[in-house]
Amino acid sequence: MIKRTQIQKIADSYDKNNITIGVLGGHSGLDVCRGEKKHGFRTLAVCQKGREKTYTRYYKTRKDGRGCIDETIVLDKFADITKPKVQEELRKKNTIFIHNRYFWVYFDFKDIENNFEVPIYGTRGMLKLEERDVPNNQYYLLEKAGIRFPKILKSPKDIDRLVIVKVNEAIRGYERAFFYATSFEDYNKKSEELLKKKMITKESLDKAVIEEYVIGAQVNFNYFYSAIDDELELMGTDTRRQTNLDGLIRLPANEQLEVLKYMSPKIIETGHIATTTKESIIEKIFVLGEKFVKTTQKECPPGIIGPFALQGAIAADKGKEEMVVFDVSMRIPGSPLTRFTPHSGYLYGDSISYGERIAMEIKKAIEQDRLEDIVT
Secondary structure, X not given: OOOHHHHHHHXXXXXXXXXXXXXXXXXXXXXXXXXXXXXXXXXXXXXXXXOOHHHHHHOEOOOOOOOXXXXXXXXXXXXXXXXXXXXXXXXXXXXXXXXOOHHHHOOOHHXXXXXXXXXXXXXXXXXXXXXXXXXXXXXXXXXXXXXXXXXXXXXXXXXXOOEEEXXXXXXXXXXXXXXXXXXXXXXXXXXXXXXXXXXXXXXHHHHOXXXXXXXXXXXXXXXXXXXXXXXXXXEEEEEEEEEEHHHHHOOOHHHHHHHOOOOOOOEEEEEEEEOOOOHHHHHHHHHHXXXXXXXXXXXXXXXXXXXXXXXXXXXXXXXXXXXXXXEEEXXXXXXXXXXXXXXXXXXXXXXXXXXXXXXXXXXXXXXXXXXXXXXX
């Protein structure tokens, strides 16, 4: 992995009065750029040919001040960002990159960890820990932090309750072809159907995680850890919209049964809905976030920097409300809706987006000459 000291030297060599904030053209790029522009930074989106118009046309910066994308670099594929010429151009523009889910969807982890010599805001080495088949991954960190997550079954033969089998699609390995099962026989039947339809591969099925299905109100808790102030903030809460699951659950039960004769539920991330929570659980949620931050600092130094999310459900077992975490996002989450929930407004007076909060942090780091504390 590129040494952090090497990245810190690059950041230290930058013209601090002319910092550019770089994003990949997708996921949360627009949210980041909107916030960065508001705080005076130049913005740059690295796009993939064939899906660049959002950044080169629709939201480009105009002379009258509209728009939030100042500049674009259009590549044949996102992974070309690690080519020496592209990296050189980014460094010349004093670019600090904000990583997001696209970094682990379209890149080889090792390429980003070892060959991308551009400062990244956040902890680049932790992105791979979102994957369920790597050592010391999110489950390991949750266990170390004492945060409840669904019971993991070691073998399909152990299925004795409703489970969700977390397996990736055959065509788009980053998307989900999850399915539910209640027994070993049920698992075999459903997995064979998916294999026959070539929706999954035997390899991805062998790597799948079999997780108990926890019933509860699904909520994503979106945090921001300030390495400058050593303080955890709750940016907001949301829940997911998934295709085609959301369409199915809106049908009456009898119609759901008819539809399921012709198609299977798919859990493909399509969007998010802002949601609020009771004040009575906020302290519990902060405690979970603080435990997770401390654990990452111990297990994966320097630990989480900036945005992350604990995603799951509030379960009520024996009358006790408890957060059960299904997934951890170790970078900016996919929802731009955090500013529409009140949590950051309780702290700052007005609700702010992730993009704006990141801009505030980078600006403060520059003012205090502490850029090396927030980049890796």
